[in-house]
Amino acid sequence: MKLAGLGRRFLSGAAALFVSTAFAQVSPDRIAACGGCHGPDGNSPVPGVPSLAGQPRVFLENYLVMTREGIRGSEVMQALLKGISDPEITAIARHYNGLRKRPVAGDTDAAMLARGRAVAEKSLCGSCHLPNYYGQEQVPRLASQREDFLYEALIAYRQNKRPGGDTIMAASIYGIPESDLKAMAHYFARSE
Amino acid sequence: MKKTIRFVASTALVAGVSLAFAQAPAWQQGRPAALKDSKLAPNAAKMTVTPAAEIPLNKLTLPPGFKVEVWAEGLVGARQIAMNDDQSKAWVGTRGIGRVYEVADYGDRRNVRVLADKMNQPGGVAFRNGTLWVFAIDKVLRYDGIEANYGTNPKDVTAAFNLPKQQHHNWKYVRFGPDGKLYVPFGAPCNICEPPSKEYAQIRRYNADGSGMQVIATGVRNTQGFDWHPKTKELWFTDHGRDWLGDDGPEDELNRLSKPGQFFGFPYCHANGVADPDIKRADACKGVTLPVTTMGPHAAAMDLLFYTGKMFPAEYQGVAFVARKGSWNRTKKFGYDVVTVRAGADGKGAKIVPFMTGFMSAADNTFWGRPSHLAQLKDGSLLVTDEQLGAIYRISYSAAAAKKK
Numbered sequence: 001m002k003l004a005g006l007g008r009r010f011l012s013g014a015a016a017l018f019v020s021t022a023f024a025q026v027s028p029d030r031i032a033a034c035g036g037c038h039g040p041d042g043n044s045p046v047p048g049v050p051s052l053a054g055q056p057r058v059f060l061e062n063y064l065v066m067t068r069e070g071i072r073g074s075e076v077m078q079a080l081l082k083g084i085s086d087p088e089i090t091a092i093a094r095h096y097n098g099l100r101k102r103p104v105a106g107d108t109d110a111a112m113l114a115r116g117r118a119v120a121e122k123s124l125c126g127s128c129h130l131p132n133y134y135g136q137e138q139v140p141r142l143a144s145q146r147e148d149f150l151y152e153a154l155i156a157y158r159q160n161k162r163p164g165g166d167t168i169m170a171a172s173i174y175g176i177p178e179s180d181l182k183a184m185a186h187y188f189a190r191s192e
Numbered sequence: 193m194k195k196t197i198r199f200v201a202s203t204a205l206v207a208g209v210s211l212a213f214a215q216a217p218a219w220q221q222g223r224p225a226a227l228k229d230s231k232l233a234p235n236a237a238k239m240t241v242t243p244a245a246e247i248p249l250n251k252l253t254l255p256p257g258f259k260v261e262v263w264a265e266g267l268v269g270a271r272q273i274a275m276n277d278d279q280s281k282a283w284v285g286t287r288g289i290g291r292v293y294e295v296a297d298y299g300d301r302r303n304v305r306v307l308a309d310k311m312n313q314p315g316g317v318a319f320r321n322g323t324l325w326v327f328a329i330d331k332v333l334r335y336d337g338i339e340a341n342y343g344t345n346p347k348d349v350t351a352a353f354n355l356p357k358q359q360h361h362n363w364k365y366v367r368f369g370p371d372g373k374l375y376v377p378f379g380a381p382c383n384i385c386e387p388p389s390k391e392y393a394q395i396r397r398y399n400a401d402g403s404g405m406q407v408i409a410t411g412v413r414n415t416q417g418f419d420w421h422p423k424t425k426e427l428w429f430t431d432h433g434r435d436w437l438g439d440d441g442p443e444d445e446l447n448r449l450s451k452p453g454q455f456f457g458f459p460y461c462h463a464n465g466v467a468d469p470d471i472k473r474a475d476a477c478k479g480v481t482l483p484v485t486t487m488g489p490h491a492a493a494m495d496l497l498f499y500t501g502k503m504f505p506a507e508y509q510g511v512a513f514v515a516r517k518g519s520w521n522r523t524k525k526f527g528y529d530v531v532t533v534r535a536g537a538d539g540k541g542a543k544i545v546p547f548m549t550g551f552m553s554a555a556d557n558t559f560w561g562r563p564s565h566l567a568q569l570k571d572g573s574l575l576v577t578d579e580q581l582g583a584i585y586r587i588s589y590s591a592a593a594a595k596k597k
Contacts (some may be wrong), residue, residue: 058236062288065239065268070310071290086240124223128233138236160359163312164288166234167329167360171381 026091033080034092042099050149054101059140060093062165071164101144103192116187119180123172133191138165147189154181222384222470223436234520235559237288241266242581248560252550254587257505257594260548263575263586264302267293270577270584271416272365272495273567274317274324276339282567283324283338284577284584287313287363292326295584308333308346315416316364318374320400327364327376330355332402352402356381356391361414365495365565370425373397373404377429379414384434384459384470393458395429395449409449411456411480417495417565422510424537426450428484430493430514433462435521442466443486444493446514448539454481484535485542490519491527495565503572504589508532515563515576518552528552528559530566530576548576548587 034052038044042053052060067073068081068089120126120133128139135141142150155178156162157169173181223230244262252260269286270293282295292308308314308326316327324335326346332353333346353376356362361379369375380393387393395409395418408427418429427449433442442462457480459471464486467476487493494515499508511532518528528551535542552559562580569575573588 058238062237062239065289069290071312090240124228127231130231136233139233163329164290166288167313167362168234171360 026088026095030088030092031095034096041102042096043102044146044149047146047148048152049146050153051101051145052096053099054134054144055096055141056135056137056139057090057093057097058137059135060096061089062138063140064089064092066164069164072162101141103144104146104189106147106189108190109186112183112186113190115180116183116185119176120184120187123176123184125172125184128168133188142188143191145189147185150185150188151182154185222434222468227436227438232521232523235518235562237269238580238582239268239289241268242583244583247578247581247583249585251560252548254548257591258587258589259593260585260587262583264295264304264584266304266582267295267577267584268582269579270564270582271315271579272317272565273575273577273584274319275567276319276322279570281339282575282584283307283317283319283326285315285317285326285364287315287579290314290328292317307335312359313363316366316376318366318368320368320372323400325349325366325374325400327353327366329359329362329364349402353398354391354402354405356389358388358392362392365416365418367418368400369397369427370420371397372400374400375408375418375427377412377415377418379412380458383436384468386459386471395427406452408452409447409454409456411458411461412447413458417493417515419496419498419512421448421537422498422500428496428498428512428539430487430496431456431458431483432492433490434459434468435490437469439489439522439524441489443489444491444516445483446485446487446493446496446512446533446542447481447483450481450539455479456481456483484539485533485544487514487516487531487544488526490522492517492519493527494563497566497568497574499568499574501568501572501574504574505591513547513566513574515566517562517564517579518559524554525552525557525559528562530563551578 037046037049038052042051044051067077068084070078129135129142133143154173157173160170244265247262249260254260267284269289270284272285273282275282280297284293290309290311291306292314294305294307296303311328312330314326314328318325322337322339324338326333332350334349335346358381360381366376375395375397377395378392380387393412394407395412396405396407398405412431414432415429418427420427429447431445431447433444445463447456460468460473461477461480464482465477494517497513499511499513511534513530514533515530516527519526529546530548532545532547533542551561561578563576564579565577567575573586576585
């Protein structure tokens with residue numbers, strides 16, 4: 001049996017709070033504020049601050065929601081996003097998803113790169129993050145991300161300081177020595 | 193690394209590089225070399241609000257006479273529902289977004305507000321004698337007099353429940369049993385492993401204050417739903433099967449606890465007697481209580497509810513409803529529905545019949561909704577939470593509507 005259309009006799013009071021998500025635009029002021037640290041084109045020039053360009057939309061959306069909720073992100077980010085609406089979050093996510101990720105600058109340590117590649121391949125990171133490490137859906141892009149940020153994020157997972165997603169990442173790096181986490185960050189940062 | 197966790201992954205070593213760590217990630221433990229290049233990954237959660245107008249209810253199918261409507265919306269990641277005695281209020285747990293919602297029901301409309309936030313996967317909610325308990329992975333909160341008090345000052349009672357350190361599969365589903373005890377599962381912290389200590393892969397019950405802890409079931413990998421049989425008062429519960437053994441199994445389980453202390457097989461024996469290929473022991477299934485029925489491969493069988501209402505036709509009396517959130521570790525999607533299980537009180541002769549379908553499309557291997565948890569309203573209608581779209585659906589029945597078909 002096919003059911004008749006929406007049985008929406010009962011509309012939650014909460015509905016009034018939600019604006020249509022379809023056509024929300026992100027304000028230039030907001031993007032300018034983000035660009036101050038994350039770079040005007042989403043390629044971050046600031047140590048410890050991640051690049052946003054080319055990240056999957058769902059990942060960005062989820063991360064922004066978790067930051068607004070006070071679960072993830074720095075205090076600065078939580079303050080900047082306090083009270084932001086879902087449609088604006090979606091618009092920001094679309095904006096940065098559409099920007100082009102540029103390769104990172106910096107010297108390459110061949111031994112560390114090989115080590116990082118080996119650990120990443122053994123850990124099957126490419127399963128969820130895809131073999132080119134471009135990420136997909138809720139899974140972030142690692143390729144060309146800032147090395148210092150990647151390492152900090154891995155350490156934070158190790159310490160259960162990045163809750164909110166699944167517990168999979170914390171579980172995924174269980175038992176991997178810090179020197180190998182460092183090598184992976186080196187490798188991912190140099191993947192294009 | 194704890195020595196007691198056995199390394200079971202069999203991925204190829206990269207030539208010339210010695211890798212010191214031996215612990216496979218929890219979600220891929222037991223993953224065979226043949227699936228090394230698999231792209232199967234957990235489904236993405238949706239963490240933004242979905243307005244009711246954007247929920248494609250017309251895609252859902254129910255038996256003749258049944259109707260579905262959106263009962264509440266905007267509850268991102270909605271999972272377990274607990275209600276007060278007169279059902280004027282419902283509390284709804286979540287995982288990723290870290291919130292517990294409160295739904296106030298005014299009959300013709302409902303208001304949703306956030307009761308708690310910033311928590312680490314507060315999936316479990318239970319109400320008894322005016323008090324609400326909230327279970328996150330690493331925290332237990334008690335809201336005394338929640339119906340009168342706006343719930344701003346919970347007591348942190350975490351210490352009383354002795355929660356283990358590993359977080360994987362330790363998000364909660366909690367219920368008070370007919371014995372007045374609080375039943376709490378502790379999942380296996382891996383896909384497949386010899387658990388690192390005896391705290392995992394079990395169901396415990398406690399007095400409401402956390403005292404008198406008793407382990408009542410062991411060998412339980414990850415249960416996210418249970419209920420007590422209306423006649424026998426025995427505990428029945430779902431359990432998720434392990435991953436990375438291919439598309440067809442081992443299947444999820446619907447189990448029955450006929451006496452406290454029974455062993456349900458994890459990690460040695462799965463489903464209806466499948467010996468684990470990674471964690472081996474002689475007579476893998478010896479002494480294992482096998483399920484009432486298997487629930488399908490990678491189906492993610494979630495909540496279980498024995499129907500005792502008067503609204504649905506008589507044939508639904510005592511029938512078990514099971515929500516299946518749907519698969520990720522499978523090439524072709526499976527589940528994404530609510531089914532009925534008809535079985536004897538002794539668990540014999542179980543038969544599964546689809547009840548609410550249409551959340552997924554086999555044709556293009558996609559899904560839009562993930563039915564997760566259940567509750568029965570006083571009028572006999574059934575509530576179903578949709579974790580993907582953050583909604584609660586209400587299913588009602590009308591004999592007149594059935595005749596029109």
